Amino acid sequence: MATTVARRRTVKPGERRSAWRAYLGMSLLSIFFLFPVVFMIVSSLKPDTQIFEDVSGLKAFAPVGDISLDNYSGVFDRVPALRFLVNSIFVTALIVLFGLIVNSMAGFALSRMRWRGRKIIFALVIATLILPFETIALPLVFWVSKLPWIGFDGAVPHFETGWLNSYHVQVLPFVANAFSIFLFAQYFSSIPKSLDEAARVDGAGWFMIYRKLIVPLSGPAFATVAILTFLPAWNSYLWPLMVVQEESKRPVMIGVQYFQQLAPAWGEIMAYSTLITIPVLVFFLAFQRSFVSSIAATGVKG
Amino acid sequence: MTTTTAPTPEVPATVTAPRRRRGAPSPVRRAEQRSAWAMAAPALIGLLLFLGIPTLLAFGLSFTNARLISPSGPSFVGVENYTRAFSNDPTFVRSLLNTFYFAAVVVPVQSALGLGLAVLVNQKIRGVNIFRTIFFVPVVTSIVVVSILWTFLYQEDGLINSILGTLTGGAFTGQAWLQEPGTAMPAIIVLSMWQAVGFHMVIWLAGLQTIPAELYDAAKVDGATARDQFRYVTWPGLRPTLVFVAVTITIAALGLFVQIDVMTRGGPLDSTGTIIFHAVQQGFRQQEVGYGAAISLIFFVLVLAVSLLQRRLTREK
Numbered sequence: 372m373a374t375t376v377a378r379r380r381t382v383k384p385g386e387r388r389s390a391w392r393a394y395l396g397m398s399l400l401s402i403f404f405l406f407p408v409v410f411m412i413v414s415s416l417k418p419d420t421q422i423f424e425d426v427s428g429l430k431a432f433a434p435v436g437d438i439s440l441d442n443y444s445g446v447f448d449r450v451p452a453l454r455f456l457v458n459s460i461f462v463t464a465l466i467v468l469f470g471l472i473v474n475s476m477a478g479f480a481l482s483r484m485r486w487r488g489r490k491i492i493f494a495l496v497i498a499t500l501i502l503p504f505e506t507i508a509l510p511l512v513f514w515v516s517k518l519p520w521i522g523f524d525g526a527v528p529h530f531e532t533g534w535l536n537s538y539h540v541q542v543l544p545f546v547a548n549a550f551s552i553f554l555f556a557q558y559f560s561s562i563p564k565s566l567d568e569a570a571r572v573d574g575a576g577w578f579m580i581y582r583k584l585i586v587p588l589s590g591p592a593f594a595t596v597a598i599l600t601f602l603p604a605w606n607s608y609l610w611p612l613m614v615v616q617e618e619s620k621r622p623v624m625i626g627v628q629y630f631q632q633l634a635p636a637w638g639e640i641m642a643y644s645t646l647i648t649i650p651v652l653v654f655f656l657a658f659q660r661s662f663v664s665s666i667a668a669t670g671v672k673g
Numbered sequence: 674m675t676t677t678t679a680p681t682p683e684v685p686a687t688v689t690a691p692r693r694r695r696g697a698p699s700p701v702r703r704a705e706q707r708s709a710w711a712m713a714a715p716a717l718i719g720l721l722l723f724l725g726i727p728t729l730l731a732f733g734l735s736f737t738n739a740r741l742i743s744p745s746g747p748s749f750v751g752v753e754n755y756t757r758a759f760s761n762d763p764t765f766v767r768s769l770l771n772t773f774y775f776a777a778v779v780v781p782v783q784s785a786l787g788l789g790l791a792v793l794v795n796q797k798i799r800g801v802n803i804f805r806t807i808f809f810v811p812v813v814t815s816i817v818v819v820s821i822l823w824t825f826l827y828q829e830d831g832l833i834n835s836i837l838g839t840l841t842g843g844a845f846t847g848q849a850w851l852q853e854p855g856t857a858m859p860a861i862i863v864l865s866m867w868q869a870v871g872f873h874m875v876i877w878l879a880g881l882q883t884i885p886a887e888l889y890d891a892a893k894v895d896g897a898t899a900r901d902q903f904r905y906v907t908w909p910g911l912r913p914t915l916v917f918v919a920v921t922i923t924i925a926a927l928g929l930f931v932q933i934d935v936m937t938r939g940g941p942l943d944s945t946g947t948i949i950f951h952a953v954q955q956g957f958r959q960q961e962v963g964y965g966a967a968i969s970l971i972f973f974v975l976v977l978a979v980s981l982l983q984r985r986l987t988r989e990k
Contacts, residue, residue, distance in 0.1 A: 407867075410822075410832060473716045473719065474716055479712060505928045506972060508953075510728075543719070547724075549724075602813065609953070612957075613953070630821075647818065648818050666812070
């Protein structure tokens with residue numbers, strides 16, 4: 372290993388050896404972190420009998436043998452998978468979109484404007500960060516099952532009691548988010564306040580300053596918050612489990628239960644799992660730098 | 674702030690508090706107040722409706738026998754739900770112990786593994802970014818998918834047994850990991866760490882990169898080995914990160930739910946039930962929302978204790 376004489380002068384043999392060791396270690400770890408995902412994708416292309424045959428060798432990780440997309444068509448035949456996907460995309464998009472608007476406005480007011488109650492409100496918002504969702508999930512079910520809503524019979528509006536089995540029950544509780552507000556406020560306060568004053572002298576209103584001045588300067592903050600809201604919204608499980616019993620409104624993660632109740636068809640389970648994982652994975656690989664720095668941003672609290 | 678134009682006496686930034694005007698605020702200030710409230714209102718109303726009120730409800734409901742769907746209203750039962758949990762519900766006590774068991778293993782091991790990975794990918798060698806990305810892939814994979822996937826891997830005729838069989842040259846005959854009370858929780862521990870450790874690698878990495886390179890250079894000049902460098906430069910610089918990582922893992926561990934719900938439903942023989950799983954079983958599946966709220970609050974007290982501990986540990990510095 373240390374016989375590359377030509378290189379000796381620039382790189383010490385010890386360093387080269389440790390670099391090789393590092394590569395070896397990281398490659399072994401990569402296998403550990405990737406094998407379940409590779410196995411999932413590969414198995415989604417195989418019939419059940421072959422999955423179990425291949426499991427005892429390296430073939431488990433290779434798309435060889437009787438390869439087809441049959442499991443995928445099976446998924447759409449046996450389970451309303453398309454419905455679940457559409458529901459999840461819809462709910463996730465609304466949470467992210469509304470969340471960006473609502474929380475950035477609040478972050479703006481809390482970081483750049485002077486108003487009575489600002490400090491106490493900000494402290495209260497930060498204090499709520501300590502509350503895990505699991506603490507309030509059950510009371511929240513109780514609460515939303517009693518809230519009023521205006522429903523429509525065709526074009527005729529009427530009052531309803533209870534938000535269960537709806538799209539709004541999956542969206543509205545997750546729009547306002549204390550951590551998003553905190554991130555926006557923190558980012559906005561790094562922009563010089565003299566900009567606002569200049570704009571005010573020119574007669575701009577506060578909303579105009581927010582919309583035309585601060586928002587365009589805060590792309591990274593919006594990207595961070597979008598990523599941090601997107602992941603839990605797409606992965607949401609506990610909440611829809613409790614509040615959405617109606618099949619036509621259910622999101623993708625609840626769909627997994629359907630396969631557990633059916634006779635285990637592992638090929639189809641793998642196909643469905645791949646289907647709901649790949650979009651996130653592709654998104655992650657495309658924006659990995661923002662992803663990682665957003666996740667790291669959750670560490671700044673400490 | 675760095676522009677020092679005139680040698681005027683410097684005023685520390687902290688002293689320049691916002692100007693405070695006594696008496697009636699000017700119309701301009703009043704307009705600012707109104708705009709501020711208007712812009713903050715949607716978020717504040719949301720937090721009040723879906724965080725504030727449910728928190729108060731959690732307290733209120735935990736002292737009642739409220740049911741999720743019930744023709745008659747809830748009635749006050751005092752601390753009965755709490756006494757029931759600790760002295761009349763062995764499954765709850767078991768769940769509490771299972772949760773502690775999970776946390777006791779996951780917190781130190783996952784913290785250490787995360788740090789190990791971070792040190793590994795913090796080296797300045799080519800292609801290291803690819804490995805960072807790979808180690809992070811499980812983090813962006815939904816825990817529901819991870820749970821269902823590993824359920825298959827852990828089957829008696831699943832992948833884990835076949836790998837172990839191959840590695841031991843056939844000496845290992847395999848078992849159904851999730852069906853044995855002794856191995857179910859360790860199996861869940863492994864997959865939970867597999868999924869989450871990349872997250873903590875990133876946090877550790879951010880901590881590592883705050884340590885100035887000059888310190889390492891100075892240590893090298895003094896002839897410090899790699900191990901010395903870690904011991905005397907890296908480790909002392911990582912204290913705040915350590916506290917943060919340990920606390921976030923603890924809180925997440927105390928909230929363990931999805932893996933249990935998807936993989937074992939608390940079994941076999943209650944060996945994997947957790948606090949939150951039990952709260953959902955009682956409060957939602959059995960509809961006893963009052964009792965479920967009490968269990969959720971017991972969980973919250975634990976989280977609060979951990980957070981207060983974090984406060985103390987970081988303030989000491």
